[in-house]
Amino acid sequence: MYQPVHLSDDIYYVGVNDRRTELFENIWPLPRGVAYNSYLINDEKVALIDTIEIGQVEKFLKKIHAIIGDKTIDYLIINHMEPDHAGAVSIIRELYPQIRIVGNKKTLPMVEGFFGINDNIIEVKEGDELDLGKHRLQFYMAPMVHWPETMVTYEASRKILFSADAFGSFGTLDGGIFDDEMDFSYFADEMRRYYSNIVGKYGSPVQKALEKLKGLSVSTIASAHGPVIRSHINEVIDLYDRWSRFDTDEGVVIAFASMYGNTEEMVEVTARALAEEGIKEIRIYDVSKTHSSFIISDIFKYKGVVLASPTYNSKLHPNMEALVNKLLHMGVKNHYLGILGSFTWAGTATKQLKEFGESLNWEIVGQPVEEKHALKKQKYDECRILGKNLAEKLISERK
Ligand SMILES: Cc1cc2nc3c(=O)[nH]c(=O)nc-3n(C[C@H](O)[C@H](O)[C@H](O)COP(=O)(O)O)c2cc1C
Ligand SMILES: [Fe+2]
Ligand SMILES: [Fe+2]
Structure with a gap:
């Protein structure tokens, strides 16, 4: 038959x-x-x-x-x-x-x-x-x-x-x-x-x-x-x-966790700065919505990564924690990392994301930006600078 x-x-x-x-x-x-x-x-x-x-x-x-x-x-x-x-x-x-x-x-x-x-x-x-x-x-x-x-x-x-x-x-x-x-x-x-x-x-x-x-x-x-x-x-x-060989294309994956939108706002500002500098491949993913399977796949494609998380019970947001754990499991190499975070009384998220990046030997670009309460002018500008720095890194590697 x-x-x-x-x-x-x-x-x-x-x-x-x-x-x-x-x-x-x-x-x-x-x-x-x-x-x-x-x-x-x-x-x-x-x-x-x-x-x-x-x-x-x-x-x-x-x-x-x-x-x-x-x-x-x-x-x-x-x-x-x-x-x-x-x-x-x-x-x-x-x-x-x-x-x-x-x-x-x-x-x-x-x-x-x-x-x-x-x-x-x-x-x-x-x-x-x-x-x-x-x-x-x-x-x-x-x-x-x-x-x-x-x-x-x-x-x-x-x-x-x-x-x-x-x-x-x-x-x-x-x-x-x-x-x-x-x-x-x-x-x-x-x-x-x-x-x-x-x-x-x-x-x-x-x-x-x-x-x-x-x-x-x-x-x-x-x-x-x-x-x-x-x-x-x-x-x-x-x-x-x-x-x-962990060889990647020019582009940035921005993975964020956000309960009330403060962290997401920082992500949008950073992404806009990346685009203004000429980065065309930017993929923003909410870790609570898009399964890590797809985010990891794009991280294998693009050299730039931005991770953004609020502090949650003195730790990373649990869904961001799940993503970084998987990346640690896999020993993913050779990325630039930008870091964003948001908190209300004692922020620890950016510190933990930095430790994560260091343990995989990723190059941390610029300064992590961590805002208390709503996003204000100074941190807004720092997000833009972070986006610009990351774009410059990527563009300097153009063949
Ligand atoms: C369940 C929960 C736990 C939190 N734990 C902390 C914490 O340990 N330290 C802190 O500074 N803020 C903590 N916060 C406050 C958030 O980090 C803060 O409101 C942040 O701006 C939220 O970002 P988002 O708007 O992107 O969700 C917590 C909030 C929630 C809902
Ligand atoms: Fe198989
Ligand atoms: Fe198999």
């Missing part, structure tokens, strides 16, 4: 869309859903590369059956053990009891720990090959892109890289599965959001993986999420290279 989707003659896409889950990893919003991609090679030996999240298993099994009928699957290659990909490992093994699970030495204890499976296992090392008949698979370790056991699988005759989470994006595949079948710009933001939210902490492991990739000739990137990429290869590799 399912029309097979070919990556090449006998290599198929068997992934599924999830439009129901609200939060990925129970944290990150999925307004456009997410795709769990899996691939099947129907050669003399049949190999399945990764599975899917368990909630979608029925569709997944039907797709496999539509391709191989009653044949068995000989190998299950596990590139990544996170349950959005390994969710159907147990069920696949039950349905195909002769299947041999292929993973590396870090995968296998996880397979035993999560599924109690310790037989019919093939352990592979860097550069090992698996012969399927016409196709031969090679394995390359990509530790911490996104978990320690993550590896990628390369099919040399068709130059396909099965890249696990790398080059993945949020968003379902709405008809188009390959990047040339869709308006790919639709996915550009979702790819950065996926990278920044999920893999962003691991910039240097991503750099190492990209180094390895330079030795491979790749014509298709078959990621575990989002479109299969075959016409934007250089573009996405370049994006990954930039993101993993």
